[in-house]
Every structure is written in C-alpha cells, then in structure tokens.
Amino acid sequence: MITRFLLQDMDKRGGVFLVVVAAIAILVPLLNLLLPAGSPFHVPTSTMSLWGKYLCYALLAISLDLVWGYCGILSLGHGAFFALGGYAMGMYLMRQIGSRGTYGNPVLPDFMVFLNWQELPWYWWGFSSFPFAMLMVLLAPGLLAFVFGWFAFRSRVTGVYLSIITQALTYALLLAFFRNDMGFGGNNGLTDFKDILGFNVQAQATRAALFFATCVMLIAGFLVARSIVVSKLGKVVIAIRDAESRTRFLGYRVDRFKLFVFTVSACMAGVAGALYVPQVGIINPSEFAPANSIETVIWVAVGGRGTLVGAALGAVVVNYAKTVFTSGFMAPYWLFALGALFVFVTLFMPKGILGTAQQLWEKRRKPAPVAAPEPAPAE
Amino acid sequence: MNASVPGQLTSSLLYLDGVSVTFDGFKAIRGLSLTIEPGEMRAIIGPNGAGKTTMMDIITGKTKPDVGTVMFGGSIDLTRLDEAAIANLGIGRKFQKPTVFDFHTIEDNILLALKAPRSVAKTLFWKTAAAQAKRIDDILGIIKLGDARDRVAGSLSHGQKQWLEIGMLLAQDPKLLLVDEPAAGMTDGETAQTAILLKDIARDHSVIVVEHDMGFIRELGVKVTVLHEGAVLAEGPLDQVSANERVVEVYLGR
Numbered sequence: 001m002i003t004r005f006l007l008q009d010m011d012k013r014g015g016v017f018l019v020v021v022a023a024i025a026i027l028v029p030l031l032n033l034l035l036p037a038g039s040p041f042h043v044p045t046s047t048m049s050l051w052g053k054y055l056c057y058a059l060l061a062i063s064l065d066l067v068w069g070y071c072g073i074l075s076l077g078h079g080a081f082f083a084l085g086g087y088a089m090g091m092y093l094m095r096q097i098g099s100r101g102t103y104g105n106p107v108l109p110d111f112m113v114f115l116n117w118q119e120l121p122w123y124w125w126g127f128s129s130f131p132f133a134m135l136m137v138l139l140a141p142g143l144l145a146f147v148f149g150w151f152a153f154r155s156r157v158t159g160v161y162l163s164i165i166t167q168a169l170t171y172a173l174l175l176a177f178f179r180n181d182m183g184f185g186g187n188n189g190l191t192d193f194k195d196i197l198g199f200n201v202q203a204q205a206t207r208a209a210l211f212f213a214t215c216v217m218l219i220a221g222f223l224v225a226r227s228i229v230v231s232k233l234g235k236v237v238i239a240i241r242d243a244e245s246r247t248r249f250l251g252y253r254v255d256r257f258k259l260f261v262f263t264v265s266a267c268m269a270g271v272a273g274a275l276y277v278p279q280v281g282i283i284n285p286s287e288f289a290p291a292n293s294i295e296t297v298i299w300v301a302v303g304g305r306g307t308l309v310g311a312a313l314g315a316v317v318v319n320y321a322k323t324v325f326t327s328g329f330m331a332p333y334w335l336f337a338l339g340a341l342f343v344f345v346t347l348f349m350p351k352g353i354l355g356t357a358q359q360l361w362e363k364r365r366k367p368a369p370v371a372a373p374e375p376a377p378a379e
Numbered sequence: 380m381n382a383s384v385p386g387q388l389t390s391s392l393l394y395l396d397g398v399s400v401t402f403d404g405f406k407a408i409r410g411l412s413l414t415i416e417p418g419e420m421r422a423i424i425g426p427n428g429a430g431k432t433t434m435m436d437i438i439t440g441k442t443k444p445d446v447g448t449v450m451f452g453g454s455i456d457l458t459r460l461d462e463a464a465i466a467n468l469g470i471g472r473k474f475q476k477p478t479v480f481d482f483h484t485i486e487d488n489i490l491l492a493l494k495a496p497r498s499v500a501k502t503l504f505w506k507t508a509a510a511q512a513k514r515i516d517d518i519l520g521i522i523k524l525g526d527a528r529d530r531v532a533g534s535l536s537h538g539q540k541q542w543l544e545i546g547m548l549l550a551q552d553p554k555l556l557l558v559d560e561p562a563a564g565m566t567d568g569e570t571a572q573t574a575i576l577l578k579d580i581a582r583d584h585s586v587i588v589v590e591h592d593m594g595f596i597r598e599l600g601v602k603v604t605v606l607h608e609g610a611v612l613a614e615g616p617l618d619q620v621s622a623n624e625r626v627v628e629v630y631l632g633r
Contacts, residue, residue, distance in 0.1 A: 005504075232505035235487050239480045246478045249439060250551065251466030251497045260499045 006223040017309045025215030029208035045204050049279050052211040054316045056276040059221045061299045061315035063268035066225045069306030071261050072241030076293050077166030080173050081141035083287035085270025090190035090283040092133030097194050111185045121183045137274040138267045145266030153255035174288035189284025214275045221268045298342045304352025392417045392585050398447030407433040408609040420581035422596045423589045425606035431589045435557050439472050440465040471553035475560045477540035481533030489515050492547035522546035538569045555585045562595045574598040
C-alpha cells in the first residue's frame with residue numbers, strides 16, 4: 001500500500017530520474033570495486049566519494065524545493081538542518097573511535113579530553129548506538145524545524161521576513177557551534193572518524209556502500225517529496241504559495257500545512273547531511289555558514305524550482321561546475337561565476353534548466369501553446 | 380470551536396450589533412448593526428469607503444472589531460475565531476478581485492474548495508470518492524466550465540474567473556455566502572447570467588451580496604442595506620431605499 005502511495009501518478013520525468021539514480025547506484029560501486037585500477041571504465045574511489053557528495057547535495061536541494069518551489073517558503077537556512085543531521089552522524093562516528101583516539105580515552109572524544117572534560121555531556125549519551133544516532137539525524141533537524149516553524153508560521157511571518165529569520169537561525173547555530181564549551185568540537189568540528197557499523201570508513205568497500213546508500217536515500221527522498229506534492233495536500237500547499245489568504249478563507253489552516261512540509265523537508269535535509277559526513281570525513285561549524293544555504297537556493301533555481309527532479313539536477317550541475325572551476329587556473333573566479341550564473345538563470349531562465357527544456361520541448365510539439373499564467377514572483 | 384455559548388441568543392443566522400473598528404485613527408466601521416435571517420439574500424450597497432469590505436473582513440475573521448457583537452447561527456461568537464475556523468463553520472467568501480489558484484486546473488480549484496475534512500493528514504491521504512467527483516462535475520456544469528476543466532485557472536478570462544470563484548463557493552457548500560462585487564468587470568450578458576446563478580444559489584443558502592451595479596441589484600430583487608461611513612444608512616426594498624433623500628444625498632454628493 002505504501003509503495004502504491006509513493007508511486008501514484010508517476011510521470012515520465014520522475015521515472016527517468018528514478019531509473020538514472022538506480023543505475024548509478026548499482027553501476028558506480030560495481031565499476032569501482034570490480035574493475036582493476038588500470039581499466040578505462042574504472043571509477044576511482046575519490047571520484048565516487050565526490051559524486052556521493054553531489055548526490056547528498058541533490059537530496060538537500062530536493063528538500064529545499066519542497067518548501068520553496070511548492071510552498072513558497074524561501075528558506076535561507078536549510079544548511080542548518082543539513083548540518084544538524086551531519087553532526088548527529090558525526091557524534092556517532094566519534095563514539096565509534098573508542099580508545100583509538102590520540103589520548104586513548106575509551107569514552108571521551110579527543111577534543112573533550114583536551115578541554116579537560118571529565119565525563120560525556122548528557123546530549124552525547126546514546127550516540128554510540130547507530131539506531132539512536134539515525135533517529136537523531138531525523139529528530140534534531142525535524143524538532144528544530146517544528147519549533148521554529150510553529151512560532152514563525154503561527155505569527156504569519158512570510159516572504160522576505162521569514163527568509164531573514166531562517167538566515168539568522170543558521171547564523172546563530174554557526175556561532176553556537178564555534179564555541180568550544182558547546183561540546184561539539186568547536187571550530188575543528190568532528191573528524192578523524194574510524195568506523196561506521198564496524199567497517200572502516202576509509203575502506204573502498206565502505207565508500208561504495210555509502211555511495212549506494214546515498215543513492216537509495218535520494219530515491220527515497222524523491223519519492224516522499226513527490227508523493228507529498230502530487231497528493232491533495234500538495235495542491236493545498238501550492239495554493240498557499242499562490243494565494244495564502246484565499247486558502248485560509250477556504251478553511252485550511254495554512255500554518256499547519258506549512259509546518260508539515262517544513263518539518264518533513266528539514267528531516268530530509270538532515271538525512272542528506274548524515275550521508276555527507278562519512279563521505280567527506282569531517283563536519284564542522286562552517287556547514288552552518290549562511291553562504292551554504294544560499295548556494296542551495298541557487299542550485300534549486302538553476303535546476304528549476306517546483307520540479308523536484310530539477311532541484312537535484314541543479315545541485316549536481318552547479319557542484320560539478322564548482323569542482324571543475326575551483327581546481328584550475330579559474331579558481332579565484334568561482335564566486336563570480338556562481339553569482340553570474342544566478343543572475344543569468346533569474347533573468348533568462350526563470351524556470352531553470354528543467355523548466356526551460358520542457359518549454360522548448362512543448363514549443364516544438366505544438367506551435368501555439370495555451371497562454372500560461374504569469375510565473376509566480378520569486379520571493 | 381469552544382467559542383460557542385450555551386443557548387440560542389438570536390434566531391438570526393448572522394447578527395452584528397454595535398460593531399466598530401478603527402484603522403490608524405480612521406473609523407472604518409462605526410456602530411454597525413445588521414441581521415441576516417436563515418435563507419435570506421441581502422444586497423449591500425454604499426459608496427467607496429462605506430465599510431462594505433471591512434464588514435466582510437470582520438465576518439470572516441480577517442479583521443477583529445474593537446467593540447461589538449458578531450454572532451453566527453445564534454450562538455457562535457465569530458470575533459473569537461480565525462479565518463479557517465470561520466470558513467469551516469460554513470461562511471464562504473468571494474473576493475472583489477477574483478482570487479483563484481492560477482497554477483491549478485479549474486477542476487483542482489473546485490476540488491480544493493469542495494466540502495471535506497481540511498486536516499493535514501486527511502488531505503495527504505485524500506482519495507476523491509465517486510460522489511465527490513460527481514459533485515465536481517455538477518458544479519463545473521453550473522458554472523459552464525466543464526469543457527475547460529483541465530485548463531489552468533490562470534488562463535481564464537476575468538468573467539470566467541468570477542464564475543469559477545462562485546463555483547468554489549458552491550463546492551464549499553457554506554451556510555452563508557459573502558459575495559463581493561460578483562458582476563464587476565462583466566459584460567451585460569454575463570451580469571444577467573450571474574444574477575440568475577446567485578438567485579439559484581439563494582434558494583438553499585443565505586447570501587450577502589455587495590454590489591455597485593444598481594441594475595444587478597434590481598435583477599436580484601432582494602432587501603437592500605445601504606452603508607455609509609461605516610453604519611447603516613437605510614434598509615428596505617430597492618425602490619424605497621433609492622427614494623430615500625439621505626441615500627440620494629450620499630450617492631450624488633449633494
């Protein structure tokens with residue numbers, strides 16, 4: 001029944017996305033593990049981890065698209081939920097180090113020993129258990145989003161004001177996590193991970209498994225987001241985006257619908273962060289930097305907001321470009337290129353890569369399309 | 380819904396008494412009193428700034444009055460409820476500027492308005508039942524948009540949007556409909572059809588119509604309330620009201 005709910009009205013675009021991600025999920029780890037390093041089809045482990053990172057970003061982009069593209073909530077703080085999920089995973093990985101740390105303390109992570117802490121703070125309890133840590137990956141961002149959204153949406157904070165307070169939220173967390181006495185490793189964050197579920201995080205097979213898990217969660221996240229947006233709830237959410245007070249006069253409690261998608265989206269961002277951390281090997285407060293959240297908005301805008309698939313595509317395209325640009329002689333110009341890209345997309349491709357491609361395709365098929373409504377103002 | 384007081388306080392469907400509201404020192408409504416009986420259709424007229432839209436805002440919970448009583452169904456205090464709660468009690472509203480969901484199809488616009496549970500969980504797992512699909516078909520027929528059901532509402536003409544919004548009101552099946560300038564921007568033919576449609580609706584709903592178009596009010600042929608500077612100036616049949624000297628004065632500015 002759940003499968004049917006998740007797969008209802010699957011369209012062509014979504015189908016292609018699922019097939020592509022599933023193919024990558026199987027092929028990339030196989031090409032990495034089975035082929036010798038000399039083979040032209042061999043995928044180096046570093047490339048695989050890099051693409052794993054992109055796919056984590058794709059999941060983050062889908063989560064942002066759910067609230068921005070469909071509900072009109074322009075969150076400039078989604079990086080905070082991503083980072084919280086990452087920290088929850090990082091705390092589990094720290095506890096797995098055990099007595100192999102520099103100071104050899106079986107319970108306390110190195111940075112706590114360094115700070116002369118005598119015992120594990122209460123909020124670190126339970127993180128040696130993988131299921132508990134995974135629960136926290138969902139709960140920490142979800143709970144924050146719920147409490148934050150409960151106040152913001154009930155007080156009817158919308159538009160640019162909401163964007164500003166989401167930005168303030170992630171900035172406040174950035175400052176908080178920088179502090180050593182918060183107990184999250186200060187500005188060094190959490191790193192030097194050894195094992196995940198008993199497997200060496202650095203090992204090639206573990207990396208392949210993490211890549212595979214990322215693809216699986218990307219598919220799951222996409223299916224969850226899609227089943228939400230195609231349901232009647234999704235129609236209500238779009239109605240809220242386009243005419244909030246009209247929706248209220250129809251008897252819908254706008255704040256509860258916003259709260260629902262915002263919380264689901266935050267949990268999804270948390271999962272993306274949790275998969276990101278073991279693949280890059282570190283989580284530190286810079287993940288809370290407001291610029292990260294803004295970059296996420298750019299991925300979604302570039303790919304095409306309100307499409308889900310486009311958001312994922314945008315995340316991969318922009319980050320691939322970033323890797324290419326920042327590793328050569330063009331490195332100093334990356335931020336300029338990113339800014340120019342955003343301006344270009346806003347001016348000339350307001351529907352993003354996917355929306356523009358679709359428009360061109362439709363134009364080719366039927367020369368005189370029905371007048372489409374004005375695009376909603378980009379909040 | 381814990382705003383209800385035990386016991387019926389009035390037999391009217393809607394009861395406004397001594398309502399006043401001030402915006403930044405401007406008294407938009409001053410001591411407004413009005414009652415609507417169950418099944419009644421009432422036309423409200425008045426010059427610009429008479430407080431017609433503010434009155435609707437108060438009834439639908441968008442604006443809270445400074446003082447005064449607003450009761451619905453005899454015992455429910457509307458001043459203590461928010462927009463969604465009031466809508467769910469059975470008060471539907473059509474706005475002056477047609478407000479439909481431009482990116483949704485016409486059918487989805489009706490579906491969203493259709494009387495059904497409004498909770499997050501119920502909408503997430505929603506399945507349209509056969510009876511509901513038939514009701515949507517019926518409404519699309521009434522508002523003559525059956526052939527256009529799959530078009531996005533944003534592509535409709537102004538008059539069609541007005542009709543779609545009336546269709547959404549029908550789908551809501553409220554006890555009381557507040558209709559703000561339904562004939563604005565319509566051709567004469569469309570206006571006449573709208574009057575017929577509203578009269579049809581008024582057979583089993585209470586309706587308040589705010590309108591500028593005297594010809595339209597005449598076609599409706601119902602009791603008229605004239606608002607001026609936030610209070611009732613005159614009330615009665617259109618002929619009697621339009622013969623009233625004060626009304627003529629207000630309207631013609633003499």
